[in-house]
Amino acid sequence: MFSVELLVNALIAGVLLGGFYAAVSLGLTVSFGQLNIVNIAHPAFIILGSYIAYMCNSLWGLDPILTGIIFIPVFFLIGAGAYRLYYESFERKDDEALRGLAFFFGVMFIIEVALIMVYGVDFRTVQASYIGQSWKAGGIGVPTRMFVPFCVAIAMFTAVYLYMSRTFNGRAIKAVAQDRLALQLMGADPVKIKQLGFGISIGTAALAGALLIIIIPVEPSVGRLYIGQVFAIAVLAGLGSIPGTLVAGLILGIAESLVSTFFGPSWAPAVAFGILLAALAFRPQGLFGR
């Protein structure tokens, strides 16, 4: 069963998968890690992004990545609006712990069921020129359906990282949960800043969703499986750390790929959750936390 070739293939697939996971988790690192908003509906937004890519692809043959990019602003607005509602209903009343969580849980459920009602529970895929090819050297192959999303993911990652570290608003988003007062003194409205941050967080879901459906077929309830991945990465990264997110994403991707190669794919979902539980129990501050 074991061979070096298999191992190398699994490692390559793991790195590609990991880069993608990091991009998927990026939104949560911003909302959960930096803004302190526990958006458990984040994966549901990602699946929504997948279905939008699917719809545009099947109706008009639009490229999924292009669709993802086009819909970033739309998702940004949805995110900003959702934060407004969240702020007015829960955060302002100091009630996010119980009702805020229940709210996002309900949103997640609504998105999932609505997608089931429209598209059913069948798996959906997209068509694009870079799907189905692979570069081969000996027994080692790099499938382009993994490689292209990996590159796009890294590009998105870099863009968000630069925005967060180089611009005033980006730095304000990082600071808003820690020091509201300092922000107010600098003339920034914490609520507006959080709205911006949450908008960006949901915005990334549009593109991440498009990448997801390129990599694997999607059905509405797979979103729940990704809750494990994204939270495992966000926690393992050390909440709010963007470079940590990339490292944690790669760790998870490689671990999952190895497990699924050598133990069978039915064990793969447990890897993320196992890492998450272990991280919570033994190192809740994450790899890059203090």
Place this chain on the structure above:
Amino acid sequence: MKWPALKLSPFWLCAAAIAVLGIAVTIFDLFNINTFIFFAGYVVLQYVVLATAWNIMGGYMGYVNFGTAGFFAVGAYASVVLYNLFQAPLALMIPFAGVVCALLGLAMGYLTLRLRGVFFAIATLAMAIVLETLIINWEFVGGATGAYILRSREQAPFGDYIEFLFFVMLLLAIFAVSVARWLELSRTGRGFIAIRDDEIAAECAGVPTLRLKLIATTVSGFLMGVAGAPFALYVSFIEPSSAFNLIYAVNAIAMPMIGGATTWLGPVIGALLLGTVQQVATVTISSELNLLIVGIVLVFFVIVAPEGIVGLLKKWLGGRRDDR
């Protein structure tokens, strides 16, 4: 704080409920109404247990458990294990499932409750999926394909077996509500509220917060396991995707939120109301639409009526909390 009806002791509640049931059973038997009532009623009562169990952690203490489906399924599969081993009777399955889930709750709590509350919530979600993966890969209980459980067609003196299961679930519901109510009125329950309002202040006021939280996860887990114990017998074919169905987790949160999460009565009202609506809706309209309604009602209630129906009733009856 409470109107007089709420002051009925659990004893009278049980008595009243059993009397109502007895009359109902007689009437149904007399008129030979089909067993759908019991079939549907079982599910509603099962939700009374699940919602009440969830509320002990969520409503009283403010710790959100997303893993109700995990506990429920472990309870159901605990019964399957006993059944596969020696065809154990239901009377043994129920306590066994309860104890297994109580231990699961204790372990979960011990691992995560020293962290911020939200980590507990995420961990419960993770736990449900890890457990589902384990069950899928465990051939002894049927793995991904599922397992058949043979049940007898009839159970004296109830006639149909479903009628018997309905009665069992009714007793479990009464038990769960009594436990919740007893906790709520005890010193421990007041400690739960202190934890919900401010955990550090509670600890500094002398409340042993970690111990109380572990009590809550254990009791809550026990009740969820008990609710799942007869599930395999009820459906007679059990598979991971049905036992771990997310609808249990959603309903367990939605029902107390809609009914009102701060008293034992809230989850009961929420479960009876939402459970009945769902049972009716699955027959009359599509089951997806019915799920969508649950989600929308949940979101609507947490935004518009944070105190749930009980809170609305209190406001409506003009009840102020000055009679204590």
Place this chain on the structure above:
Amino acid sequence: MTADALLDVRAVTKRFGGFTALDQVDMEVRAGERFGLIGPNGSGKTTMINCISGTLANEGGEIVFKGVKLDGKKPHQRTRLGIARSFQIPKPFRSLTVLENLGIALEFATGTSRSEVQERGMAILETIGLAERARANAGSLTQIDMRKLELARAMATQPELLISDEAMAGLSSTEVDDILDILFKLNEGGITIIMIEHIMRAVMRFSTRIVVLDAGRKIAEGNPDEIVNDPEVERAYLGE
């Protein structure tokens, strides 16, 4: 260590990552004393109380209360031993009434039975001057009443040592006097009090002895007159 020391803090050290919040601090509080703990922002006062009340664990040194080592004891165990604290930012149990807030402390810290809660709670509220608000929702109180509730709930644990963490910040000067009167009254009743405060007028009037912290170190100790005239203290507060 003198024979009548109620609380003995020996070489306590606390670090957060690379930042040393408390560096080998010694201090000793005697039974019945009115003790002031002052220092500029970030000097480690709150960290010190957190280490004493147990919400933070100190890394070095030890804290001894009534001859019992506190290391490893949880906050609620320390409360039951007789250490109570109020919080700088009030933390009432918002869904309970004022009296029920005291009830939590009475029931859990002192084992008062449910039937006696009413009587004992009301007695404390009388002393603090909050009796007429007994049935009000704790979340609906005014700032000054919230501070009083903090003190009342701390008193409900029947402490020997009461740590008052900036109970007067942001209050008007008559309200400050109000709180001061309460603290004097409690002290006359035999309770040892540690006061952490920024309002110098209040600390100087109240304390019989004061310890000054700066950047995690103890820089001065003495009676109010000595502290006022200490050049080291002046430098800490006014800068070089």
